[in-house]
Amino acid sequence: MIPAEHVSSMDFDEFTGTIQHRLELPGTGETVRAIRATLTTLGQRIPAGAAEDLAASLPMEIRWYLTGAVGDHGQRFDWQEFVARVGDIENAEPTDSAYHAQVIVDLVETQVPPSDFRQLRDQLPESEDDENWGKLFELVDAGGWDDTRGT
Numbered sequence: 001m002i003p004a005e006h007v008s009s010m011d012f013d014e015f016t017g018t019i020q021h022r023l024e025l026p027g028t029g030e031t032v033r034a035i036r037a038t039l040t041t042l043g044q045r046i047p048a049g050a051a052e053d054l055a056a057s058l059p060m061e062i063r064w065y066l067t068g069a070v071g072d073h074g075q076r077f078d079w080q081e082f083v084a085r086v087g088d089i090e091n092a093e094p095t096d097s098a099y100h101a102q103v104i105v106d107l108v109e110t111q112v113p114p115s116d117f118r119q120l121r122d123q124l125p126e127s128e129d130d131e132n133w134g135k136l137f138e139l140v141d142a143g144g145w146d147d148t149r150g151t
Helices: 012-023 028-045 048-055 060-066 079-090 094-111 114-123 133-141
Strands: none
Touching: 012 028, 012 060, 012 094, 028 048, 028 060, 028 079, 028 094, 048 060, 048 114, 079 094, 079 133, 094 133
């Protein structure tokens, strides 16, 4: 029997391959850029300790985006600013970078202990009246990625 806190762990190639498939990106370079843009920007928003907890269960090469790549943790910005920053790094339109972030965070959610993911959500005000971070978790809240989804 698998304990409830057990989470499957992927290596770097599995993680990037899964994201590349789900986002239908043409190559590994674009995929890694999307992952880096999302996780580095997320790391800038949350406190260092929360970023380290979240990163601990991720592949080593990806862990760094949340921690080592971040100069200043705990910055205050809302969902719109997050999407703008991700889009700048990724060189993508806001609608694309928002969707990419949702898909990447959904995969992260399957890789980390529920307590670490809850801690992430606790750091980000989700109401529309506040910072509207609920949009980041729309895919997670909808039940997560399903390979039967198509465009």
